[in-house]
Amino acid sequence: MRFLPTLLGDAYRIESDPIEDERGRFERSFCVREFEAAGLHASFAQHSQSWSASKGTLRGMHFQNAPHGEIKLVRCLRGRIWDVIVDLRETSSTFGRWQAFELSSDNRDQLYVPEGFAHGFQTLCDDVEVGYMISTPYEPKAASGCRHDDPAFGISWPLPVAAISARDKGWPDYRFPV
Numbered sequence: 001m002r003f004l005p006t007l008l009g010d011a012y013r014i015e016s017d018p019i020e021d022e023r024g025r026f027e028r029s030f031c032v033r034e035f036e037a038a039g040l041h042a043s044f045a046q047h048s049q050s051w052s053a054s055k056g057t058l059r060g061m062h063f064q065n066a067p068h069g070e071i072k073l074v075r076c077l078r079g080r081i082w083d084v085i086v087d088l089r090e091t092s093s094t095f096g097r098w099q100a101f102e103l104s105s106d107n108r109d110q111l112y113v114p115e116g117f118a119h120g121f122q123t124l125c126d127d128v129e130v131g132y133m134i135s136t137p138y139e140p141k142a143a144s145g146c147r148h149d150d151p152a153f154g155i156s157w158p159l160p161v162a163a164i165s166a167r168d169k170g171w172p173d174y175r176f177p178v
């Protein structure tokens with residue numbers, strides 16, 4: 001695996017090292033030894049998958065409040081997504097900044113999302129499956145988020161929004177600390 005730094009501190013794009021033979025392909029998508037050697041969190045409590053029917057579907061931007069903050073390892077298992085993270089760590093030099101990554105079942109890249117980031121994605125085609133490893137169990141009372149179109153961040157999305165949950169449409173404006 002190759003752990004490629006991103007523009008945002010502590011977040012990594014991870015490329016795998018596929019081994020191909022006459023049957024097809026083998027690759028490790030997670031490895032405690034390699035994650036620990038790279039200094040990354042290597043213990044995950046949950047693996048979740050979502051399926052989105054339509055191109056343009058938007059899920060996010062999500063995070064869990066402390067003390068239930070999550071580290072996520074995100075991979076697109078079928079189709080293509082525009083995956084976006086926002087650094088919400090007030091002490092970070094990249095606080096308030098966002099970055100987007102195309103993850104797909106073709107490139108098979110993964111995104112390591114540190115604790116303290118908001119995460120969301122938009123599907124770039126129909127019939128999209130996304131899988132996440134998550135460091136902490138789901139805690140509904142701590143689940144929170146910010147709007148994908150919040151002017152505080154100015155995130156660019158590639159497509160008009162075709163489907164979004166009422167909850168994700170209704171997150172209040174993000175307030176930067178004064």
Ligand SMILES: Cc1cn([C@H]2C[C@H](O)[C@@H](COP(=O)(O)OP(=O)(O)O[C@H]3O[C@@H](C)C(=O)[C@@H](O)[C@H]3O)O2)c(=O)[nH]c1=O
Binds near residue numbers: 120
């Ligand atoms: C996230 C989650 C949801 N649920 C339930 C709550 C709800 O009834 C249903 C759908 O939940 P949501 O609308 O939050 O699903 P979704 O919008 O797909 O949530 C996901 O979005 C992406 C961007 C992430 O980063 C993930 O961590 C997760 O927050 O599933 C669980 O039971 N366990 C979980 O871990």
